[in-house]
Amino acid sequence: MSLKSVSIESDVYLVCLTHALTTEREEIMGLLIGEVDEMRVLHLSSVIILRRSDKQADRVEISPEQQTDASIKAEQLAKELNRPLRVVGWYHSHPHITVWPSHVDVRTQANYQQMDDGFVGLIFSVFNEDKSTKQNKIEVTCFQSQEVNSEFQRLEVPLFITPSYQIGKPCLDSLVDLPKILLQEEDDAYERVTVESQDLLTRIHNTSVYTKSVCHVMEVVSGPLLHNLECRLQANKQRIQQLSKEKEELTKKLRVYRRKKAVPI
Numbered sequence: 001m002s003l004k005s006v007s008i009e010s011d012v013y014l015v016c017l018t019h020a021l022t023t024e025r026e027e028i029m030g031l032l033i034g035e036v037d038e039m040r041v042l043h044l045s046s047v048i049i050l051r052r053s054d055k056q057a058d059r060v061e062i063s064p065e066q067q068t069d070a071s072i073k074a075e076q077l078a079k080e081l082n083r084p085l086r087v088v089g090w091y092h093s094h095p096h097i098t099v100w101p102s103h104v105d106v107r108t109q110a111n112y113q114q115m116d117d118g119f120v121g122l123i124f125s126v127f128n129e130d131k132s133t134k135q136n137k138i139e140v141t142c143f144q145s146q147e148v149n150s151e152f153q154r155l156e157v158p159l160f161i162t163p164s165y166q167i168g169k170p171c172l173d174s175l176v177d178l179p180k181i182l183l184q185e186e187d188d189a190y191e192r193v194t195v196e197s198q199d200l201l202t203r204i205h206n207t208s209v210y211t212k213s214v215c216h217v218m219e220v221v222s223g224p225l226l227h228n229l230e231c232r233l234q235a236n237k238q239r240i241q242q243l244s245k246e247k248e249e250l251t252k253k254l255r256v257y258r259r260k261k262a263v264p265i
Contacts, residue, residue, distance in 0.1 A: 003036070005158040006089075006120055006142050008044040011171040013161055014228060015047045017138065018175065020093035020124040022182060022220050028052070029060035031070045032089035033077060033170075036118045042088055046170040048073055051181050053188070059104060060092045077170055091122035099125035099139040101154055110145035110152045120144055120157060165239050167232060175225060182217045186210060 012032070019028050033046040048070045050062060070087050078085040090112070092105075101109070101123055112119040125139040142159035145152045167175070190210040194203070 002040075002144055002146070002155060003042050003118060003120060003157050004040040005160060006042045006044065007160050007162050008122075009162050009168070009171075010164050011167040012044050012047050013140075014167070015049070015171050015174045015178075016091050016122065017124060017126075017140075018221070018225060018228070019049055019178060020091075020095075020126045021224065022178070022217070024095040024127040026052070026055040027060045027093050027095065029062060029090065029092040031062070031067075031087050032091060032120070032122070033070075033074045033085050034088045035084050035086070036088065040118075042118060042120055044089065045083075045085065046074075046077060046168070047091075047174050048087075049174055049178055049181055052185055055185070055189070062090065088116070088118060089120040089122065091124065094123055094125045095127045097125065097128065099123055099128075099141045101141070101143055103152075106143075106145050106152045106154055109143065110147070113145055122159075165236060167229075178225075179217060179221045182221060183214060186213045186217065189213075 016030065019030060022028060029052070030050050031048045032044050033048065034042055034044040036042050050066050050070075052060070053063070054061070067087070074086050101121065105121065105123070109119070109121045112121075121143050123141050123143070125141075126136075128137055128139070129135065130137045140159065142157045144155045144157055146155040147153075190206065193206050198206075
């Protein structure tokens with residue numbers, strides 16, 4: 001049975017989009033944590049960023065070990081929040097190409113749905129230039145797979161973003177872990193090409209590429225992340241001011257009410 005719609009909290013959307021914007025050369029991926037209500041509406045409340053063992057420009061893969069670790073983290077989060085949370089979806093990016101899932105994406109989604117019919121996929125199209133405005137545009141699609149005439153096709157699911165006034169601790173932890181995961185990927189890539197028998201020129205070249213990659217991670221992650229947090233901090237300050245004014249008005253009304261009540265008839 002397909003989902004009616006998907007609701008994603010804005011801080012979860014922030015984590016996914018921030019991850020997608022970290023590289024325009026390869027696809028990134030992660031898993032989504034949430035719950036399905038009795039109306040078949042999927043609520044996404046957290047995200048697990050996955051470390052890539054192999055960087056590819058046109059595909060991503062999730063290992064069984066990563067799925068197991070994600071399930072364990074979802075169980076831990078469910079106990080902390082006292083909610084029936086579990087791994088309910090996956091997300092990945094499409095840099096420089098359309099947002100629509102490929103036949104491989106649709107097949108992968110179908111495999112997930114065999115284990116859980118409420119499983120959903122998100123794709124973030126980034127670094128894709130709008131031909132009319134010449135500006136980069138960001139698109140996101142939410143989909144499941146359906147079998148038609150012995151073939152799997154994309155079934156688009158309505159996606160709604162639920163605004164929130166703060167970043168939840170699980171999402172904040174994911175944002176903090178993002179630079180660490182990207183640096184681990186660069187370390188792994190550097191170790192794979194580093195051997196003792198290399199000549200000096202090759203070693204210098206590989207080290208230079210590694211240093212450039214590390215600097216790129218700091219530039220594309222730390223800067224935007226800091227900007228987003230500053231924007232959220234400013235929004236929170238404005239919210240506090242608004243609530244303070246509302247509190248003052250309610251306090252005044254309460255005083256007037258008490259005075260009127262105290263006056264004898």
